[in-house]
Amino acid sequence: MCFASVTASAYTEDDSSASDPTAPLSWTxxxxxxxxxxxxxxxxxxxxxxxxxxxxxxxxxxxxxLVEQGDWVSGYQVQKIDNEYVVLVRQGKRWVLELFDSTIKQ
Known part of the structure; x- marks a missing residue:
């Protein structure tokens, strides 16, 4: 007597359980x-x-x-304060801020 064992497995490519054989049948x-x-x-x-x-x-x-040299304002550090300008730094970049001169020259 000869016994043959045949197993068949069918699944579609869209079946998410095909990628994980231990996942529950309705799991996605x-x-x-x-x-x-x-x-x-x-x-x-x-x-x-x-x-x-x-x-x-x-x-x-x-x-x-009111801030002094070395203080931080909105993510910028005050690097230098001069009587005419202020130098701010952030991530290696520099910004020089100056006040508007109220003296009008003709």
Whole structure:
């Protein structure tokens, strides 16, 4: 007597359980959600005033806040304060802010 063992397996390509034989019959893999990395925008602070009194270091008003050299404002560090301009740095880039000269030359 001869015994033959035959097994048949049929599935479609769309059957998600075909890729994972241990998955339940009605299980479907969760869809992958692609999240795009949002760029963060850091607007350059607005320079309102430069205040220098005698031999004391100068201070500035940026975004309505009094700050000194080395302070951080809206993601920018105040690198240098001069009586005519302010230097801000962020990620290796520099911004030089100057006040509008109210003296009109003819």
């Amino acid at each position: 893999a969760p869809k992958q959600v692609k999240t795009e990395k949002k760029k963060t925008y850091y607007p350059v602070p607005k320079l309102t005033s430069i205040v220098c009194l005698g031999g004391v270091e100068c201070s500035v008003i940026l975004n309505d806040r």
